Amino acid sequence: MKITVLGTGGGARAHIAKLAGLGHEVHVGTRDPRATLARTEPDMMGTPPFKEFLAEHPGIQLHTFGDAAAASDGLVINGIDGHNAVAALSAIADRLAGKTLIDYAVPFIYNPDVEHPWPTPWGIMPKLEPVDTDSLGERIQRALPDTKVVKSFVTQEQTTVVDPKAVGDGDHTMFVAGDDADAKRQATELLKAYGWTDVLDLGPLVCARGMEMYAHMHSAIAFGLGQQFGGHFGIKVVR
Amino acid sequence: MKITVLGTGGGARAHIAKLAGLGHEVHVGTRDPRATLARTEPDMMGTPPFKEFLAEHPGIQLHTFGDAAAASDGLVINGIDGHNAVAALSAIADRLAGKTLIDYAVPFIYNPDVEHPWPTPWGIMPKLEPVDTDSLGERIQRALPDTKVVKSFVTQEQTTVVDPKAVGDGDHTMFVAGDDADAKRQATELLKAYGWTDVLDLGPLVCARGMEMYAHMHSAIAFGLGQQFGGHFGIKVVR
Numbered sequence: 001m002k003i004t005v006l007g008t009g010g011g012a013r014a015h016i017a018k019l020a021g022l023g024h025e026v027h028v029g030t031r032d033p034r035a036t037l038a039r040t041e042p043d044m045m046g047t048p049p050f051k052e053f054l055a056e057h058p059g060i061q062l063h064t065f066g067d068a069a070a071a072s073d074g075l076v077i078n079g080i081d082g083h084n085a086v087a088a089l090s091a092i093a094d095r096l097a098g099k100t101l102i103d104y105a106v107p108f109i110y111n112p113d114v115e116h117p118w119p120t121p122w123g124i125m126p127k128l129e130p131v132d133t134d135s136l137g138e139r140i141q142r143a144l145p146d147t148k149v150v151k152s153f154v155t156q157e158q159t160t161v162v163d164p165k166a167v168g169d170g171d172h173t174m175f176v177a178g179d180d181a182d183a184k185r186q187a188t189e190l191l192k193a194y195g196w197t198d199v200l201d202l203g204p205l206v207c208a209r210g211m212e213m214y215a216h217m218h219s220a221i222a223f224g225l226g227q228q229f230g231g232h233f234g235i236k237v238v239r
Numbered sequence: 240m241k242i243t244v245l246g247t248g249g250g251a252r253a254h255i256a257k258l259a260g261l262g263h264e265v266h267v268g269t270r271d272p273r274a275t276l277a278r279t280e281p282d283m284m285g286t287p288p289f290k291e292f293l294a295e296h297p298g299i300q301l302h303t304f305g306d307a308a309a310a311s312d313g314l315v316i317n318g319i320d321g322h323n324a325v326a327a328l329s330a331i332a333d334r335l336a337g338k339t340l341i342d343y344a345v346p347f348i349y350n351p352d353v354e355h356p357w358p359t360p361w362g363i364m365p366k367l368e369p370v371d372t373d374s375l376g377e378r379i380q381r382a383l384p385d386t387k388v389v390k391s392f393v394t395q396e397q398t399t400v401v402d403p404k405a406v407g408d409g410d411h412t413m414f415v416a417g418d419d420a421d422a423k424r425q426a427t428e429l430l431k432a433y434g435w436t437d438v439l440d441l442g443p444l445v446c447a448r449g450m451e452m453y454a455h456m457h458s459a460i461a462f463g464l465g466q467q468f469g470g471h472f473g474i475k476v477v478r
Contacts, residue, residue, distance in 0.1 A: 168477035210456035216449035224441040238407035238473040
C-alpha cells in the first residue's frame with residue numbers, strides 16, 4: 001500500500017521505518033521539506049536530523065504535508081504534534097478527504113517556564129487542551145468532516161506501537177476508537193501487521209477523550225517504574 | 240485493627256464487608272445515622288437500604304462521619320462521593336488528624352439533563368471537576384493538612400478492589416499515590432490483605448490526577464467489552 005505519515009519526529013519515524021520494513025510505499029509529509037532536509041543538528045528532543053534517517057531508510061519520499069496526504073491510497077498516520085495538528089491538517093483537508101487518518105497525538109500544552117515539560121515525581125505536569133469534554137481526536141474530525149478519523153496508538157510509546165513484542169512478548173492491549181467501522185478495521189489490520197494480538201475497539205471517537213487523558217496515567221506509571229522520558233511497558237486489559 | 244469507612248454506598252459496602260471478613264473492627268460513618276437507618280427503598284443506583292446490609296453484617300458500627308473517623312486507630316477509607324467529599328471531610332478535619340485516609344473517589348460532575356450520567360457508546364460523558372491541573376485527591380490533602388492522604392482503588396470497581404482474584408485470577412495491577420511513604424505502605428498492606436499481588440507506587444499525590452482522569456478510559460474499556468454500568472476487568476502493567 002501507499003501509506004502516508006505526516007510528521008518527521010521520533011514517533012513518526014518509528015512508523016515510517018516499520019511500514020517500509022513491511023514493504024509499503026511510504027510517503028512522509030513535513031511543513032517545509034527543504035528546511036527539514038537542511039537541518040544538521042538534533043532537535044530539542046534529541047532526535048537526529050531527518051536527513052540521517054532518510055539515508056538509513058532509502059526509498060522513502062519526503063513531500064509537503066498536502067502532497068504527502070495526496071500520495072496515500074487510503075491510509076494516513078498523523079504524527080504532527082498535538083499543539084499544531086488541527087491547523088496543519090485543516091490546511092490540507094481537501095487532500096485528506098475520503099481517507100482514513102489515524103491520530104495518536106496527545107494535546108499537551110507545553111509550559112516554557114518549567115525545565116522539563118513532562119510529568120515528574122515532584123509534580124510538574126503539562127496541561128491538556130482540550131480535555132475532559134472534548135478531545136484532539138474529535139477536533140480533528142470536526143476540522144476534517146470528509147476524513148475518517150481513528151484515534152489509536154496514543155496509550156503507548158510509538159517505538160512499542162510498532163514493536164509490541166518488545167514488551168511482555170506482546171501480551172498487552174492496544175485501543176482504537178472512531179466513528180467509522182471500516183476505518184477502525186483498517187487501523188486494526190495495520191496494528192495486527194505491527195504484531196498486536198489484542199486490539200480493543202472502545203467505540204465512537206468520543207472515547208479519544210479517555211485515551212488522551214490516559215497520558216497522565218501513562219507518565220505516572222513510567223515514573224513509578226523508574227522509566228523517565230519514554231516508558232517501556234504495556235497495559236493489558238485482563239478479562 | 241479499628242478501621243473506618245466513610246460512606247454507605249455500594250463501593251463503601253464492598254470495603255466494609257471485606258474488612259469485617261478479615262477480622263477488623265469496622266466503623267462506618269454517614270452524614271445522619273438516623274436518616275440512613277430510616278431508609279427503606281433502594282437509592283438511585285439501586286443499592287438496597289443500609290439497614291438490610293447491616294442485618295447481614297452484624298457487629299458493624301454506624302456513626303456520624305466525625306465519630307466514625309475518631310473511632311479508627313489509624314486507617315480511614317473515604318467512600319464519600321467525589322462531589323461532596325471535600326466539604327464533608329473538611330468538617331471533620333480534627334477527627335482525621337494524624338490518620339491515613341485512602342481516597343478512591345472520582346470527581347464526576349453529574350449532569351441532571353442527561354438520562355444516564357455515565358459515558359455511553361453514543362457520547363454522553365460526565366465531566367470531571369477538578370481535572371488535569373488539580374485532582375480531588377490533592378484538594379482533600381490541602382483541606383486536611385494533618386491527614387496523610389493516599390489515592391488508590393480508583394482505577395477499579397470497588398467490588399474488584401476487595402476481590403482482585405475475581406478477575407484474571409488476580410493477575411492485574413493496583414496503584415497507590417501519596418506524599419507520605421508510611422501511609423502508602425499501610426494502603427499497600429491493606430491491598431495485599433485484599434489479595435493484590437501487584438501494587439505499583441506511582442509516586443507523589445499529584446499522580447492522583449492520572450488515576451482520576453483514567454476514569455474516562457475505564458468507562459470506555461468497560462463499554463468496549465460490552466460491560467455497561469460496572470466493569471469486570473483489570474488493568475495489568477506489563478513490563
